[in-house]
Amino acid sequence: MPDTAAVTLSGGAVVTSTRREEVSSRIRRALLTGELRPGQRIKEVHLAEALGVSRPTLRESLQQLIHEGSLVQVPYKGVHVAQPTxxxxxxxxxxxxxxxxxxxxxxxxxxxxxxxxxxxxxxxxxxxxxxxxxxxxxxxxxxxxxxxxxxxxxxxxxxxxxxxxxxxxxxxxxxxxxxxxxxxxxxxxxxxxxxxxxxxxxxxxxxxxxxxxxxxxxxxxxxxx
The missing domain is CATH 1.20.120.530 (GntR ligand-binding domain-like)
Structure with a gap:
């Protein structure tokens, strides 16, 4: 798998009214299955295209997961999957x-x-x-x-x-x-x-x-x- 996240996150475009939570759930599932690995960089454009959502909607989900601790914001390097030592x-x-x-x-x-x-x-x-x-x-x-x-x-x-x-x-x-x-x-x-x-x-x-x-x-x- 490449260092940047270009996952498919099966399920097609998100069409529910709770888009942010649906996107967050898809990313959580990718974390649990190992589709997204510890330390891996999240590439916004790839995820937004895979999920069929706008980048602002994706960013809301990413911020939610950063708050939960599953993702981390690395200065000047973007968002990465948390990788505790x-x-x-x-x-x-x-x-x-x-x-x-x-x-x-x-x-x-x-x-x-x-x-x-x-x-x-x-x-x-x-x-x-x-x-x-x-x-x-x-x-x-x-x-x-x-x-x-x-x-x-x-x-x-x-x-x-x-x-x-x-x-x-x-x-x-x-x-x-x-x-x-x-x-x-x-x-x-x-x-x-x-x-x-x-x-x-x-x-x-x-x-x-x-x-x-x-x-x-x-x-x-x-x-x-």
Whole structure:
């Protein structure tokens, strides 16, 4: 594949009323499938032609994805697919582990309460997306499940921190999906994570959250090196 992005992004011209979101979804799917690679430059004219949209509409979508962290604006070099270093990926996991553990332990205090039911519903939505075979929806619901763990922990601090951490988590999950496509294993791991939280054993929760996060990062790094 050339260094500049000249992808087809199957589906033809965008004709829906929500053009920006449709374009963003097509680009997200290309990121998940590896059609757009980490570090690759986004060539606006190619993408606009492939999607059948104006360049201003495309730029709106690119700005949305830059805000999400999937793309980065490089001074004097244009827009590129985010390419976090190994050190950055490990750093995000080290920051994330104690915070997500804190959220899980808070949820475990009331395993049958409304907060835990909310997490269980997020898991069910994620599992349904996996079963559907829609990789993009599975990715979206994967991130939403982890956000639900933070949100339903009912910690104002965690809710404030999530937008910053969540952007980095999204990048890590996108890389994970692109280099290791194993939906069946994904379903097993997330069922177990939620089950461990529901069972409420503190030591097991701490170990499971750490293993869940560290395993994902280690596998991405192994495949990228």
């Amino acid at each position: 190994a050190e950055e990926l490990r750093d995000v996991s080290e920051v994330r582990m104690p915070l997500e553990t804190m959220a899980a332990l808070r949820l475990a205090r009331d395993p049958h309460g409304p907060a835990m039911r909310g997490v269980r519903e997020a898991l069910d939505v994620h599992l349904a997306a996996i079963d559907s075979g829609d990789d993009l929806q599975a990715h979206v619901t994967h991130l939403a499940l982890h956000q639900a763990i933070w949100d339903f922990a009912e910690s104002p601090t965690l809710r404030k921190i999530w937008p910053l951490v969540g952007t980095q988590v999204q990048i890590a999950l996108t890389l994970d999906q692109a280099v290791r496509h194993d939906p069946e294993r994904d379903a097993v791991l997330h069922r177990r994570l939620v089950q461990v939280i529901e069972e409420g054993d503190e030591a097991t929760i701490v170990a499971e959250v750490e293993e869940h996060i560290r395993r994902s990062v280690d596998e991405v790094l192994r495949r990228l090196t």
